[in-house]
Amino acid sequence: MTPNEYLAKLGLSSRQIKVYLDLAAYPESTVVEINKRVLSPRSTIYLELERLINLGFVISKKIGKSTHYKITDPKILQLTLTNxxxxxxFLTSHLQSFSQNIQALSISPTPPKTINIYKGPIGIKQLQIIFNQPKPLVWSDIPGFLTNxxxxxxxxETKIKxxxxxxxxxxxxxxxxxxxxxxxxxxxxxDQLLINSYKQIFTFLWDHVAKSLKQ
Known part of the structure; x- marks a missing residue:
């Protein structure tokens, strides 16, 4: 594998590879010197050098008024690769939890609002609600369960009906x-918004208006 191919496998761009290999051949170079050899704009060279420094491939030092650049010892890359x-x-082991958290952030589409109208006794039966046929509430066989x-x-009813x-x-x-x-x-x-409004009305009546039944 050539140095160019190896650096590409490490994730370097073609511009970064060009600057890196130039410094490998001409260590302690300035941006002006690199510019003359790789024929890239100085602004681009400065940018790629900064990225290479952040990645640990290049180091710089000040000599007089000029900044000189050189590549780091390739053996140091072992530490970078280990990291x-x-x-x-770490990322692989936490991928599943990351995926679950991302899915939890997704906003469910608002369900469509629908209105169904039922008329007359036959229509009411379609709602499976039986009126005027009171039945005792039996929620448990335990005596006094409902009361307790x-x-x-x-x-x-004289105030609210x-x-x-x-x-x-x-x-x-x-x-x-x-x-x-x-x-x-x-x-x-x-309609969830309407339901929330009715719940707020009920809560207000329950907390501030209604009176507890005497046991």
Whole structure:
């Protein structure tokens, strides 16, 4: 493998390789001297020399008013390669967690907003909600479970009166009228912003208006 090919394998650009090999042939050179040989703009040479210094391939020293450059001992590259191998091993071992963290940052597309309207008793049944047929809440066979584990509050109907039943489940808001005739209706809405608003209203009523039921 030629020096040019080896340096390319190390990740150096063609310009960096040209400057490096020139310094290998002419150590202790200034930018003016390098410029005459490689025929590249001085600004480019300064930039590539700075990059080579940062990579550990070149060192510089001040002699009088001029800055002279030379390549480092190629054996020092072993330390650079060892560091790169350690870095590569570390990055490889953490690739999976990095991928998971990146995926967690992705913003899910906003789900479409939908509205479904159900009219009359037949329409309400499509919502799988049964009105005017109260059933006891049985959540456990343990005696007193509901009383001991479920908190309930009530509102003063003379001050606040509801003529609709509001339910929130998953990402759906359902509002149903409490009528039992043909004018009965139900609305099913998928809108996260609206759901959040209803939750805030409930929280306010629960914390500041509703009163606990006496046991």
């Amino acid at each position: 790169e191998a350690t870095k590569l091993e 584990n479920v908190e309930a509050k009530t509102l003063d 509801f003529d609709r039943l509001t339910l929130i489940y998953h990402d759906v808001l359902t509002v149903c009228s409490l009528k039992t005739d043909s004018d009965q209706y139900g609305i099913e809405i998928r």
